[in-house]
Amino acid sequence: MTFTLKNISLASGLVTNIAIDGTQVLSIGSEIHGDVVDCTGLIALPGLVDLHTHLREPGKEDSETVLSGSKAAAKGGYTALSAMANTSPVADTAGVVEQVYRLGKEAGLCEVFPIGAVTVGLAGERLAELGAMAQSAARVRVFSDDGKCVSDPLVMRRALEYVKSFGGVIAQHAQDPRLTEGAQMNEGAVSSRLGLAGWPAVAEEAIIARDILLADHVKSRLHICHLTTKGGVELVRWAKAQGINVTAEVTPHHLILTDDLVESYDPIFKVNPPLRTNEDVLALRAGLADGTIDIVATDHAPHPTEDKECEWSAAAFGMLGLETALSVVVKTMVETNAMTWEQLANVMSVNPAKIGGYDRQGVPLAAGSPANIVVIDPAQTWQVDKEALSSKSKNTPFHGYVLPTKIVHTVYEGIFVVKNQELTGLKYE
Amino acid sequence: MKSQLLSINDLSTADIHSILSTAAELERITDGPTKKLPTLRGRTVVNLFFEDSTRTRISFETAAKRLSADVINFSAKGSSVSKGESLKDTAQTLQAMGADAVVIRHGSSGAAQRLADSGWISATVINAGDGTHEHPTQALLDAFTISKSFPDRKSDFSGLRVAIVGDILHSRVARSNVLLLSKLGASVTLIAPPTLLPVGVETWPVKISYNMDEQLEEFDVVMMLRIQIERMSNFFFPSEREYSRQYGLNEERLLRMKKSAIVMHPGPMNRGLEISASSADSSRSVIVDQVGNGVLTRMAVLYLLLGGAALTEVGQ
C-alpha cells in the first residue's frame, strides 16, 4: 500500500509530507504518493518501542495475551514490545521464546521480542540456556529475571560474561531479596504511618552499585530495569561518567506517582518496585532529561480484577502502562519543558531499540527507513477510562486522569493498525 | 464524628473528648445492679475477626451486648482468606445479613479502610486492629484509663509525659496511641532499640530514646508493649535476656518511677520478658483496669456511631 501523511510535523518541528510505500518510508518532503491522509497539526515520531512488557501468555491468558497486549501496544503508539520472561512456563528455553515470538507474528500489530530468563525458572540458581534462546527464531538478545532479582553475585557475573558472546544484555530487576522480605511499599515516613513493611531504597541501590561494578569488571552490558530512586540515578550517572556500559530505564508511573497515594490502601498503587517520594520523582525526571536514564519502559503488568480488589498485602504488584505511557511522559517531561519531542522520541523509541538490537525499530524517520510510525495529536487531551482500554486487565492507576496527547495513527510496517484512534483490524503478515 | 472509626485520624479532639466523657457516664450508669441498656436494641453488630484475638472480641461483644445490640461473631480465620476475594465476599455476605456495624480485626494493614472504602458494604466499619497499622479503640481505652488515673486533668493531657516502650515497629497500639495522646496534648517518648523503630519515625510527633534508664523518673505513664519472641529470628534483638535487661520493666526500674506514675500494658503480657510479674501486679499497674475500661470505651464508640440516626438520615 502506498500513502502519504500530508502536512505532518516531524519531531524537529519541520512540517512536511511522509510518503510510505510497502514497509518503507518512500520520501519525506513535498512529494505526495498514493492515498492522502491529512495530518495537519499532528506530529510523527518513529513507532514507540517498549523494552519491558508483561504479556502473561503462556500461563495467565485471563490477564493478557500476546494478542491483547499487542492491541494495547498499538493503541499506545508502540510498534514493538518486549515480552518479559516471567510467564508460566517461564521463558527460559528456546521453545517458550519461539512460541511467544510466533504468537507476536500472528497478532501482527507490532513486533514482539521475547525476553529470555537469565536463570532456570527465574530461581536465580542456574543459568538458563541463553545461547539456545539467542540462536532461536526469536533471536533473543535481552535477558531478564524481571519480577525477581538475580541476587547471587556469582550468577550475575557469569550471566554478564556469557551474553558477551552474542552481544546480549542482562536487564536487572534490582531488588535485594533479604532487604525486601515481605516489603509492601517504599520505606519512609508514609510506610511508618501506614504500618506497611518498608521497601528501602538501599535494597535497589545496593544491587545497582554491585552490578555496575560487575559489568565494569567483566566488560559487559548491563541494563537496569525501572530505576526508582534518587540514589540509583546518582549511581548510574557515576557509572556512565566512568565509561561503564550501563543503560537504565524508568517507568511512566515512577515519573508521576508518589508513595503518599498508598494512604488510600488502594492496591491499584501497589507496584514493584514501589512508588517512591516526590524527591525521587524529581531526580528521575532530571536523570531522564539529562540522558542518565536512557529510556522509558512501561513495565506494563496486567492483573485480573480480583488480584487488586482485596486488602493491600494480598494484592498483586503491577500496573498497566502501554496505553498511557506516551501521555504520561508528555505530561511530566514535555509539558514541563524538561524535554523536546526529539528527546522524547529518543527515550521512547530510538534508545530502547538500540539496547534491544531491534533493527527495524527506533529508526529516525527518513527516506528508506522502516515504516514504523506513530502519529500523535499534541493538542488533544483525553480522560483515561479503564473500561475503554484494549488490555484485558483494568489495573491502570490513571483511571479518571485527564492526560495530554492522543495517539491518532499507528503505522506498523506500512499498515495502519490504528487509524483515527481506533484499531483498524488490519495486521502485518 | 465520622461514620466510621478506622484510624485515630478520623477523630477530632472534640470527638475524642466526647467518647471519653461518654465512657465516663456509661461507667456511672452501668454501676448499678443492671448493666444492660436498651440503646442499640434491634441493631446488629458483627465481629469479623480474621485474626485470633479473644480479648478484643470479647470486649466488643460485651460492649455491644450491654447496649442490647444483636452480636454475630464471624471468625474468618482458617478459611481461605489468602486471596482477598474473601474479604469482599465476606463483606457482601454481611451486607446481605443486614449488619449495622462491622468490627473488623485483620492481619493486613489497611484492611479496615479497604472494607469501608470499597463500596462492598454500607455498614459502619470499626477497626479492631489492622496489621501493624492502628488499633484505635485500644488507644481510646488507654486514654480513658489515663484520664481516670489523673482525674484532675479530665481529658486534657497537656504536659503529661508518656513513655511507650518496646516493639514500636510492629505495634498498631503504639501508632494509635501516638496519634491520640499527642492530640490530647501529651508529650510522648518512644523507647525502643533502633531495630524496632520504623524508618520515618522522625516524622512522628514524638521524642525518641534508645535508653530506658535515661528519663524514667520523669514519666507519668509507662506503657509497655508486648514483645514477640519470633522477632528474634529477624535479628531485631539478640536474645530475650538482653531485651529484658535493656527494655524490660523490672522492679528496680519500677521503684525509680515517679510516685504518681502508672504502668500500662495492652496485653497479653509476657511476664518476665517485657514486664516483671512484680511490676505487672504492683499498685502502679492499671493493666486490669484497662480491660474494664475497654468495654466502657467500646460501648461509647458503638453508641456514638450507632446510637443515633445515620448522618444521611437527618440530612447533614
Added chain:
Amino acid sequence: MSAILESADIDRALKRISHEIIEKNQGLESVVLMGIPTRGAYLANRISLILEELGAKVPVGTLDITMHRDDLRLRPPRPLLPTLMPPGGIEGKHVVLVDDVLFSGRTIRAALDALGELGRPRTVQLAVLVDRGHRELPIRADYVGKNLPTSSKESVRVQLSEIDEIDSVEIVGA
C-alpha cells in the same frame, strides 16, 4: 413574643411545688430529687434550696435518659449528660423526678427506665414546671407549676438564668 411566665412566676410556681411535695409526702424524710438534665437539673436544685429554707435538706441527683430514649434514631447521636446519684442513693426512697416541660411523656417513660437501672425507689413522683398537654403515653405529673394549653405545632421554650441569662417561659412559633 411575651413571656407566659417570668422570673417571679417561676419562683412562685416552684415554691408551690415545694410545699406540695412536703404535703404529699408528709414531710421530707426519704424524699430525693432527681433532675433530668439539662433544665430539669437546675429546677431540682432550685426546689432543694426552697426546701432547705423550709427547714429540710433533701438529697439531689441528676438522671440522664439518653440511653433509654425511643427516638434515638431520629436524630444524630448526642453526648450523654451526667447522671449523679443523690447522696444516700434511691433505694427505698421517694424519688421526685424534676423536668421543665411535660409533653408527650416519652422522656418520663425513658426516665422511669433509666431510674430502674439505678435501683428500686419506694415511689416515683413527677414535678414539672410546665404541662403543655398532648400526652402520647399514660403519664401524669404529681406537681405542675403551670398548665399551658398549646397547639401541637407550637413549642414551649423554657429559659433559666443558670444557663440562659434570664428566667422565662414562652410559646414559640406556630
